[in-house]
Amino acid sequence: MSEIWKIVVVWIVTSISLLIISKLPLGVEIDTSDKALLSAAVLGIVTALVRPILGLAFVLPSLLTLDMLSGLFTFMVAVVCFSIAAWLVEGFRLRFGIWSAILGAFALTIINNLIYRLLGV
16 A cells, blocks of 8 residues: 555544544544544644654653553553644534544544554554
8 A cells, every 4th residue: 555545544533533522522523534633634734743742751751661651652642633733623612622633632642543453554
């Protein structure tokens, strides 16, 4: 599969996951499927830009804890990216603020993984 198709698959899977999450009582609201597509694109771009920057900020704590908390730091980066995407996209809201971002990022990870397993990707 070419790199472009991989990006398209990730974009569509993330959009579907966001739509599913918006139907759960987590406080994540997305108005339309078009907004889900836009939100998934923005989330991907934000993650690509923010992850390296925050990753550098978490290098020292990761080294000090001997990488025992690296999963937590990775999740914190995902929550920050989820929050920024919601802030940037009109029609993508976090009703309960940081709690919705935490629950939404966690749900996005789980639902994306389930969809990828179903697709065999």
